Amino acid sequence: MGDTKTILPNKSGRMPSKRVGLKDVADELGISQTAVSFAVNDKPGVSDETKRKVKETAARMGWSPVYAAQALSSSRTMTVGFVPSRSGGNLQTETFMLHFMAGLHDSLSRKGYGILYRPAKSLQEELSIYRDWSKRKRVDGVVLVDLRSEDPRPKLLNELNIPAVLAGGPDPEDLVPSLSIDDSGTMEKILKHLLAVKRTRITYFSGNRDLDYSKMRVAAFNELSTKYALEFSAVSYTNFDAETAAAQTCSMMNGSFAPNAFIYENETMAAASLRALEQLAFSKTVPAGLQSLDGDQFPHNLPAIVSFEDSFICTATYPSITAVHRDPGEYGKRVANLLIKCLSGEPVSGNRRILQPTLVVRESTGGSGLEADEGR
Structure with missing residues (x-):
């Protein structure tokens, strides 16, 4: 008789079940x-x-894919790369980006994809990562953020034959499809609100002059400042540094023709500047012309403050900060869904504009914190 193979129970006492193929x-x-x-x-x-x-x-029947075998047979890694060019510290303070990443993961995971997250300290490092991933066939596709002037990334990814989608844009060369947010319309909502509360001397604190969305917001601010004949308007660049924004804000308040409203590109700059303004108000007399909007609604006769990004920070401050509200998680989901279409071979091109943001009016511009513009 030949040898017989005895099948023994596993540690749980159950007979091992055959994998369904x-x-x-x-x-x-x-x-x-x-x-x-x-x-x-x-x-x-x-x-x-x-x-x-x-x-x-x-x-x-309980079948599930074996991804190692699936990758060998289909040349897929079931992985999507995400390489934001910024320090990890900055990402930790950007609630928009964190929720955006959560949205990406939600949609990608439903299709069996994982995210390979690899923050880069510079654009050149980001480009090197894409070349390395292409050489090692590490990812199936890439999500791009923060489009720049004459951005080399879409062209490189196209040459490497790595599918990519852009959150923002659009890509002027139309090499990668994109989903963007209507920042021009949002800036107009902000200025109309500030004019309604009689604020006509306004400074806009931008983040990075090289980022595409920052440039579009600045262009919209300058165009609308002329359209609405503001008494005074200015743009200041901060490289998204909260301390820089706060210092520049206080410096402007020392002038004889101080702004009576400030718009900040993100909530961390707005909150830091609000705190700095309150300290300034305690230490010296605020220049004339900064009367309360509605009796004692404003503490210390502060200028009006608006943030272009909304988060818990805007409601945790006093006064609470009027802010542009959008759903970054939903944005991430839609960007991921667009990439999934590309990976599935569906024809996708051009730019789609989505997520019309709303303006949530809070105490920093004289609101109750419960008001919101139409459509919210």
């Missing part, structure tokens, strides 16, 4: 294994009805 699903349905493979991988060649039956049967 594609052949088992094919045998169950009486179709070919190739058809089952096409169905579970959403490839053309089988009908939608067959795909539905295969997926339902596979789920019922």
Whole structure:
């Protein structure tokens, strides 16, 4: 007699179960294994009805993909790369980016994709990472943020044949599809509100003069300042540094023709400047012309303050800060869905403008903190 193999129970006392494979699903349905493979991988060649039956049967039988084998057979890694060019410290203070990443993960994970997160300290480092990923076939696609003037990334990714989508934009060369937010319309909402509360001397604190969305916001601010004939308008650049914004804000308040409203590109700059203004108000007399908007609504007769980004920071301060509200998590989901379409071979091009933001009016511009513009 030949040797016999004895199958022993596992540590839990149960007999090990056989892993369900594609052949088992094919045998169950009486179709070919190739058809089952096409169905579970959403490839053309089988009908939608067959795909539905295969997926339902596979789920019922307990089938799950083996990603190592899947990667070998399809040349896919089931990984999407995300390489924001900024320090980790800055990312930790940017609640918009953190929620955006959560949205990316939510949509990508539903399709079996993971995120390879690799922050870079410079644009050149980011470009090097893409070259390395291409050489090692490390990712299936890439999500881009922070489009710059004459940005080399879309061209490089196109040459490396790495699918990519852009959050922002649009890409002037149309090499990568994009989803953008209507910043021009948002800036007009802010200025209309400030004019309604009789603020006509306004300074806008921008982040980085090289970033595409920062440039569009500045252009909109300058154009609208002329359109609405502001008494005074200025733009100041901070490189997103909260201390720089606070110092420049206080310096402007020392002038004889001080602004009576400030707009900040993010909430950390707005909150830091608010605190600095309160300290300044305690230490000296605030220049004339900064009367309260509504009796004692404003502490210390502060100038009006608006943030272009909203987060818990804006409601945790006193006074609470009027801010532009958008849903970064939803934005991340839609960007991820656009990339999934690209990875599935669907024709995708051009720019789509989504997520019309709303302005939440709070105490820093004389509101109750409960008001919001139409559409919220």
